[in-house]
Amino acid sequence: MSTAETHNENNEFVEFWNEILVPKFIRYRHILVGGLTHHSARILPNLDVNEGDSVVDVGCGFGDTAIELAKIAGERGSVLGLDCCNAFLEFGRKDAKAEGIHNIDFVAADVQTFPFKPVHDFCFSRFGTQFFENPVAGLRSMRQSLRPDGVMTMIVWRTIDDNPWLGVPKDVVLGLLPPPGEDARTCGPGPFSMSNSDMVTSQLRIAGYDGIKFERVDVPLMVGNTLDDAVEFQLALGPAGEVYREAGDLAVARHDEIVTALKEELKKHETSNGVIMDSSSWVVSARNPG
Secondary structure, eight states: OOOOOEEOOOOHHHHHIIIIIHHHHHHTHHHHHHHHHHHHHHHGGGSSOOTTOEEEEETOTTSHHHHHHHHHHOTTSEEEEEESOHHHHHHHHHHHHHTTOOSEEEEEEOGGGOOOOSOEEEEEEESOGGGOSSHHHHHHHHHHTEEEEEEEEEEEEOOGGGOHHHHHHHHHHHTTSOOOOTTOOOSSSOTTTTOOHHHHHHHHHHTTOEEEEEEEEEEEEEEESSHHHHHHHHHHSHHHHHHHHHHTHHHHHTHHHHHHHHHHHHGGGEETTEEEEEEEEEEEEEEOOO
8 A cells, every 4th residue: 555654865866856856757747657668668578577576666756667566566466666756656656546556655765775674576667776876875775675586677778879869959959058067956977877887787796786687678759749848848857958957047048049959950850649769778687696
């Protein structure tokens, strides 16, 4: 049964998520859930999750993957969905209730410091681990949630060059605005912080995992129902949105130029199903040796 328990600690990145990003993520939920689902849907049927399993979903956001995992685990199993933003979890609680799913708990928490018990069979994360302030600490905490031989699988973005849905708009905006300064507020290391497989392998080994595997997933991603929707999304979130936000008054003064430039570029990707661009991720699996 879903709860409203909270285990968040004071953290500048957590504060940034809740103060700045939450309203924008909610506004563009149709893109973030609809688009990211293409990556998780490719692997969910093949995950090492069985009926009756105990599962953790780290950085579960709006709860859609936690709900799918709860269906796989069944009534004899359970899912613990964690995210630092309780506002996201409220959507998960409502959706789980609407679907009559009772084997899931949503808890607002910083995964890096959450007091896990080593009783879970499987730990999952879709695009959540990239924002760990301390990646090794976060990955170690996830491993500590697992029983011996338990499996962790996470989906992380590959490089920005492999993800033109974020890279191309950033380049367009950088053509008209300066890059963010070193003092820019941030949500953490960023969406591409785990794109290097060699570095992530080292992080996982230091965190105590073995059996590390990488699988590349390339899928088209809807970045807006319309051209206007896609432009507004890019200026609100992601690398282009960060450049725009940090430019302040200059961005406001050049807004019309920026919108025109983005529309010209994104129009190349407009289809009858919305604005569609390429995206690429790593599916990373590892085992807790115990």
